[in-house]
Amino acid sequence: MRINLFKILHDIFGFETFRGVQESVIDRVMASQRTLAVMPTGAGKSLCYQLPAVAMEGCCVVVSPLIALMHDQLRSARALGIRAASLTSVDEDWRETQGQLLAGDLDLLYVAPERASNEGFRALLERARICLFAIDEAHCVSEWGHDFRPDYRLLRPLLDRFPQVPRLALTATADAHTRQDILAQLGIPDDGLIISGFDRPNIRYVVEPRDGPGRQIGDILASNPGPGIIYTQTRAATEKLAASLGAKGRPVLPYHAGLAPEVRARNQAAFITSEDMVMVATVAFGMGIDKPDVRFVVHAGLPKSIESYYQESGRAGRDGSPAVATLLWGAEDFVRARQRITEVEQARQQGERARIAALGALVETAGCRRAVLLRHFGEDPPQICGNCDNCLSPPASxxxxxxxxxxxxxxxxxxxxxxxxxxxxxxxxxxxxxxxxxxxxxxxxxxxxxxxxxxxxxxxxxxxxxxxxxxxxxxxxxxxxxxxxxxxxxxxxxxxxxPPTRAKRGRRNNDINPADDPLFEALRACRRALAIEAGVPPYVIFHDSTLREMAEQRPRSATDLARITGVGERKREAYGQAFLDVIAEHVATA
CATH class of the missing domain: 1.10.10.10 (Winged helix-like DNA-binding domain superfamily/Winged helix DNA-binding domain)
Structure with a gap:
């Protein structure tokens, strides 16, 4: 079975080895054990259920909180050759999907928690062969989590109706209290907890007091030409900042809950497919974002908690390439946050005060920002990370x-x-x-x-x-x-x-976005054309990291291409020759 798993890993996903705790998590799934995996964004959580879904007989049911996230993961799974479908309120092919499920023709079925807790859906699953339940964004099940969803707490009866089916809960953001709540709510034993750590070493953390935010954000955009997200605290601020930045020539769109649903969907789709767009958004632009090539995230105001900040800033650099997360804060942010405490029930006020104190420690430290983040999640990190503003330019105090x-x-x-x-x-x-x-x-x-x-x-x-x-x-x-x-x-x-001088703050992050060579740009152009033809975002074809490896290794044959990380069998057959032709032309004219 081990040889088969590694063969699937290479042939379907294009990887030679597992990363981090992936192998430990998959071992438990294959042994029909119940597991909670806490893995940082970009660590390959989806592979932990996608690979078993291909290897095992039956269908893996994936519970996911947002339709946009499901459909994005659906595109990526299908591009790998995985038989995947979703049952959501906007899917008109639901009869065909149910037929595929009952006929055993699906590896993955994505559903929302509201559907998963429905009695009719449970009855449907009893007529099918289910090999695994995967509960994505599992922190939503906990009242202590920062994105609590009541429907997640209704999943337990569904899971218990299939006691022999393994269950896998996945999250990137859960402190010790939240982890224990997830285990209890989903019926996972304490020894089923696997934590891979929370560190995202490719993300550079920068925290600055707000001091002319228009100029500060303008400097960030000038330093980061790739796709980015700017989080604002109000709808009005979102609209105003998007208009201001867009007037300077950069493609910029707004996103907030006050926009019409079709406008939100159109703006999100444009951002997903773009290689340089900036999205200015409230936190309504949330978990549905699975775009791996986001190069920067800016918080124009204080997030609501360390967990929220970790998750929102973690939307940068999901492909593992360098990215930067900048937080701009003001004392008034803390004043407003404390005023909002009185609006929540008494039982939760102490926890809210603790969240504000934790954010205060992050913005005010003269030490390593990453260490503050990681200690919050129970880790014992080094005192210096070498990739945050304070470590790179130690401030005076x-x-x-x-x-x-x-x-x-x-x-x-x-x-x-x-x-x-x-x-x-x-x-x-x-x-x-x-x-x-x-x-x-x-x-x-x-x-x-x-x-x-x-x-x-x-x-x-x-x-x-x-x-x-x-x-x-x-x-x-x-x-x-x-x-x-x-x-x-x-x-x-x-x-x-x-605070550092303005000159230091505004310096260009050349190591975050280095100048790329002509071959890499040619490969990106090829990917862009293929993506338009296939009607998918460019990263569904290949990630930037895969293209960079192609530019470095310059494969000349399909066999050579198979050695490039991220080039599985299905993608090699569909797109490989186009990229080989670009490389051959570049080599011939160099």
Whole structure:
């Protein structure tokens, strides 16, 4: 059986060896065991059920949360020669699909959780031969997960009706609490948990305070010519930013839940097939994105949790090639996030506060960003990763504890109702009508901050807002927060991280998007033409990494081509000669 699995791996998927924990996961599936696999995006989760589906007798039922994601995976599976179909509300060929299922003519059947929990669907499966249940994006089953879907919690009766059929849950984002909940909800034993780690070493993490976001985002686009996603926090911001960026010549489209369904579908389809488009979107542009060649992801505001950030930033570089994830944040993001806590039920408020604190640790650290992320998921990473902004350009930091005490004292002594501009004026000893009329020039904090220290007041106020030592009232005035006491007494210290210079921030990421050679560009042009002819996105033909390997190895025959990673039998037969011809022409004219 082992030889057969490796033969399938090479002939169908075009790989010589398994990656990471793939082999361990597949071994459990083939032994009819129940498994939860926590694997980072881009680690090859889909192969863990696609390969067994081809190797085993019967059909693998894949539960997936979004129709767009199902159809994208469907295209990719069919391109490999796998017999795959979906049963969704938009599939008009459902009778034919049901017939194929009952006749044993399907390897994979993709369904939504709403259908999977339906009694009629269960009855249909009892008439078919099922070899595996794969529950994709399994964190949706947990109330502790960041994308909870109630219908996922209704899957257990379906799974238990087929006790002999192995079940495989897959997710890229689940902390320890969420993992235990998934195991319990889906009936998977504790020893069925396989964790491959959360590290995405090809992604460079960059975190910056928002300081002219239009310019900052413009610099990012100039440095990254490939496809990218920019996440905004509101629909209005999405529309405004998409129009602004699009006016500069780059193909840019918006995506949010307020757009008509046909517009969203059209924009998403255009992005999926493009090799340079930028999508400006709210988080409505979510799990349905399975585009492997996204070269950058930008968060124009604070995500709702570390888990959300990990998943959303993880949409970059799924093909394993270098990518960059940039987070732009402001203190007001933390203020709004804490205000939203009051809108959730009491039982979840403590968890929400913990999520905000974790984001604060990420944006404020002077150390490795990747280490903060990985520690959140229970890992023990090295102190330096070598591929985040802080590791590549270690920032300077200064002790701002005394400045924080002065700022908090001024907020308190002026009555906890004034904004930062007035507080700064008092601390620096300015004289104006507002200060004189309110006798703030008589306070002990008046004029206690010198010129050099004054430059620290704004970043210190931002740091105190992040830490909940400062809060704002409904008019924007500053007041002491629940964490203020420790800073006022000097029991809590603040090491202020000094942001890099603008020149460093705007530097071009040449190592993220290096200049490609003419052969690679010719292979991309060939792929583009084949994709248009086949009506599929270019990456369904071959990933960029496969084309780069072709450009390096320059295969001259079908046998040589079979040694290129990602070139399986079906794709070699369908497209191989076209790429061999491009390589031969390039070699002849070089």
């Amino acid at each position: 200064i002790d701002a504890t005394t400045t924080a005490q002065k700022l908090l004292s001024a907020v308190y002594r002026t009555g906890q109702s004034f904004g930062l501009t007035h507080i700064e004026a008092v601390l620096t000893g300015k004289s104006n009508d507002k200060i004189i009329q309110r006798h703030h020039d008589k306070l002990t904090v008046y004029g206690i901050v010198g010129h050099d220290e004054a430059a620290m007041l704004k970043p210190v106020s931002r740091a105190l807002l992040v830490r909940d030592a400062l809060q704002t009232n409904e008019h924007g005035g500053l007041m002491l927060g629940p964490q203020a006491r420790g800073y006022l007494r000097g029991e809590e210290a603040i090491a202020l991280v000094l």
